Amino acid sequence: MNRLTNATGGERRWWGVMPILPAPVMGGIAKQMEAIGFEGCFSLQIYGPPFVPMAAVAAMTDTLKVSTGIAVAGTRSPVETAFAAMELDTISQGRFVLGLGTSLHSAICGIYGEPKRKLLTHLREVVKVVRYVNANAHKGMEPIHGEYFNAEWTEMMLTAPPVREEIPIWIAALKDKLTSLALEISNGLMVHALWTVDYTVQKKAFIEAELARFGRSRSDVEINAWPWIAINDDKQQAINDSRATVAGYAGYKEYETFFDAVGFGDMARACQLAAGEHGNVDSVIDNVSDEMVEAFVKCGPVDEVLDKIEPFWDVVDSLCPMTPYRNLTMEQLTSYNSGLYAMVAEAKRRQAG
Structure with missing residues (x-):
């Protein structure tokens, strides 16, 4: 039997989405993820910051990576984002991945009341500031003056050294310009759930060409897809x-x-x-x-869905399957989530066998 690998020849990695629930329930879900063999889990920013639930999960797990999927870049200072990431990396003992995204103008301005900005320019600046703070807050920092962010670091005390001076940053993208930005500056590209299997396969050439344009190799960037999956006989x-x-x-x-x-x-x-x-x-x-x-x-059913998503693995390193969620009862959501776990367990079994 041929060994089942991801697009870079490595082990196929699975992530999951962690719902916001009482801590004991989240802890039980996280431990189940660890037992099945999930690589990590994400917390979504629907409205509130996604760092808090990941701190709870990190405290109740040993190997599961934790990530923001996504933290919207435009809803807080990049300094706060940087320190939230460093604190989560400390709590998780080096298991944190910072997932960032732009969201939409209608959300940034209409929900959060933030000013309208050029979203990609702003995200590029946020990544730069986060990395600078992560690497230098314990050493001392020079003033930064950008298009959207300016800081003299007055009243700033040196902080304790971080667990890692460079925390992985993944960027979520739907369209080509943001995909290109992610391939240029990030450690990971999280492709939008709207990227169908066929669309993802079609984008392989674009991904390879953009990486070459930026002088990067495929192994420099983790590509992570978020397919919607509804397991039901x-x-x-x-x-x-x-x-x-x-x-x-x-x-x-x-x-x-x-x-x-x-x-x-x-x-x-x-x-x-x-x-x-x-x-x-x-x-x-x-x-x-x-x-x-x-x-x-x-x-x-599980077997049929695994066959349908198989082509993803020619393009991606990891998958984060999600259940549909609109207009579903808690009972339905629980059933579909259980189906995802059964699917991942079967996928892991196939890979091991």
Whole structure:
């Protein structure tokens, strides 16, 4: 039997998403992840900062890596982001990965009340400041003057040395410009859940060309995909349960060009909602066909889904499967999450065998 490897010839690595729950429950989930063989877990920034739940998980685990997936760069000072990352790296004893992303103008300005910025320029500056603080806060820092961030470090005391002077930074991306930025400056590229299997395979040449343009090798950057997966022996039920999640993402005007690129532009436009209406997708769910659902969510039994996502491994180093979540009960979410764990356990068994 051929050895199952990832795109760089290494072991296939699996990550998971950690829900925000009482600490004992999160601890139980994290220990289950460790037992199955997950590489790590992410905490999402829906509204609050994602560092707090990862601190709780780090305190209750021994080997599981912890990461922000993602921390939105524009909602806090890059200095606070840097120290949050260093503190989490201390708590986890070197198991932290800082996942950063831009989010959308509609969220940065409309939810957080932050000023409108050039998102990629701002993210580049945040990464630069975070790395500088991480490497120098215990040594002494020179003033920084950038387009969005300026600091003289007045009243700044030297800090204790960090666990690592360079914490890995992964950047989440959907479109080409942000993907290119991630390949240029980060340690990891987290591709958006909207990157279907086919789309990801098509982007392999672009990824390789961009890395070459920046003088980097493929092994310099971990590529991590986040496929939506709905494990259910009743495949049609899985499709139906996933429809609202796809409709929700299709409803954002900012994503229209992406849906055009993958062949679902008309359906996406039929799902677009006015500002302030994205919390309820009931009125547009029926505009999403089964074909569109299956393009973005792999539905069905474990064996069938593993076969469907197999092509990812020609492009990525790790996968973070996610369940659909819109309009689902806690019982449904728990069932689909259990399905993910069963799938990863089977994938690990195949790899070992």
